[in-house]
Amino acid sequence: DAGVIQSPRHEVTEMGQEVTLRCKLISGHNSLFWYRQTMMRGLELLIYFNNNVPIDDSGMPEDRFSAKMPNASFSTLKIQPSEPRDSAVYFCASRIAGGTQYFGPGTRLTVL
Amino acid sequence: AQSVSQHNHHVILSEAASLELGCNYSYGGTVNLFWYVQYPGQHLQLLLKYFSGDPLVKGIKGFEAEFIKSKFSFNLRKPSVQWSDTAEYFCAVGARTGANNLFFGTGTRLTVIP
Numbered sequence: 001d002a003g004v005i006q007s008p009r010h011e012v013t014e015m016g017q018e019v020t021l022r023c024k025l026i027s028g029h030n031s032l033f034w035y036r037q038t039m040m041r042g043l044e045l046l047i048y049f050n051n052n053v054p055i056d057d058s059g060m061p062e063d064r065f066s067a068k069m070p071n072a073s074f075s076t077l078k079i080q081p082s083e084p085r086d087s088a089v090y091f092c093a094s095r096i097a098g099g100t101q102y103f104g105p106g107t108r109l110t111v112l
Numbered sequence: 113a114q115s116v117s118q119h120n121h122h123v124i125l126s127e128a129a130s131l132e133l134g135c136n137y138s139y140g141g142t143v144n145l146f147w148y149v150q151y152p153g154q155h156l157q158l159l160l161k162y163f164s165g166d167p168l169v170k171g172i173k174g175f176e177a178e179f180i181k182s183k184f185s186f187n188l189r190k191p192s193v194q195w196s197d198t199a200e201y202f203c204a205v206g207a208r209t210g211a212n213n214l215f216f217g218t219g220t221r222l223t224v225i226p
Contacts, residue, residue: 030204042218043156043202056213090154098144098207101214103156 002026004094012083016041018080021107032033033093033101034067034076039078043091048095049075061086084112114139116205119216125193126225133188133220135177135203145186147177150200150219159201162186163208173197180188195226 005024013019015037025032033048046111047057052069060067064083089108095101113209115135125131137143144163148156160171167179177188200221207216 043216045213045216048213093156095214100146100158100161101204101206102158103148104154 004102005102006090006092006107008107009105010108011111012112013075013082014112015083017080018110019082019086019109019111020077021077021079021090021092021109023075023077023093023094023104025075027073029094029096029099029102029112030072031095031097031101033070033095034077034093035093035103036088037082037091037106038088046077066080079109082109084111114205114215116203116215116217118201118203118215118220120220122182122221122223124223124225129224130194131188131190131197131222133194133203133222135188135217136187136203137184137203137215139184139205139207139215141220143205144164144208145177145179146204146206146214147175147188148202148204148216149170150202152199159188166219177193193222193224195224198224215221 006024031050034046037043046059047067048067067077089106091106093101093103115212119134146161147159150156162169162179163181170176200219202219203217204214
C-alpha cells in the first residue's frame with residue numbers, strides 16, 4: 001500500500017517566487033492535513049480538509065498561502081509570493097474519520 | 113479548549129535506562145490517543161495508538177503507553193532505551209468519531225547517549 005506521497009521532496013527558490021507543494025492522499029482516506037515544521041515553532045497545523053472541503057484554515061499564516069483539493073485524492077499548497085521566513089518542512093497527512101493520521105515524507109522548502 | 117501537554121521538552125538518557133515521557137490532554141468527549149516518533153530528518157511515524165479496550169497499549173520497538181482516564185494522561189514508556197531511540201516524540205489526541213483534527217503536543221526530544 002502506498003503511503004502519503006509528497007512532491008517535491010526538496011525545493012529551493014528565491015524570494016518572491018511562487019511555490020507549489022503537492023500531496024497525494026492514501027487511497028480511501030477522506031481527510032487531508034497540511035503542517036509546517038520549523039525549529040522555532042515546532043509542528044503547526046496550517047489547514048485541513050474533510051471530503052475536499054476546507055474545515056479549518058485558521059493556521060494559514062497569511063493570504064500568501066492557499067490550499068486546494070481539486071479532487072478526493074490530491075491537494076496543493078501554494079505560497080505566492082514566497083519569503084525567506086517560509087523556509088520549513090511542510091508535511092501533509094491523511095486519515096479516515098476517527099482513524100490514524102499518516103504523514104507524508106515532507107517537502108523541505110528553502111526560500112533564499 | 114482542546115490541548116495536549118508534554119512537559120518534558122528534552123530528555124537525555126544513557127543506553128539501557130528506562131524512559132517515561134509524560135502526556136496530558138484536555139479534550140471533551142471520547143478520544144483516541146496516539147504517540148508519533150520523528151527520527152532525525154524524517155517524517156512523523158506512528159509509534160502506538162489507543163482507541164479502546166486495554167488501557168495498556170504496546171507499540172513498535174518495545175514502546176508502550178498507558179491510558180489513565182482519570183488523570184487524562186497517556187504516558188509513553190520503554191524499559192530500556194537504545195541509541196537508535198534518539199528522536200522526537202509527539203503525543204496526539206483526537207475525537208473518537210468524526211473528521212476532527214488531531215491535536216499534537218509540542219514534542220519531547222529524546223537523546224540517548226551510548
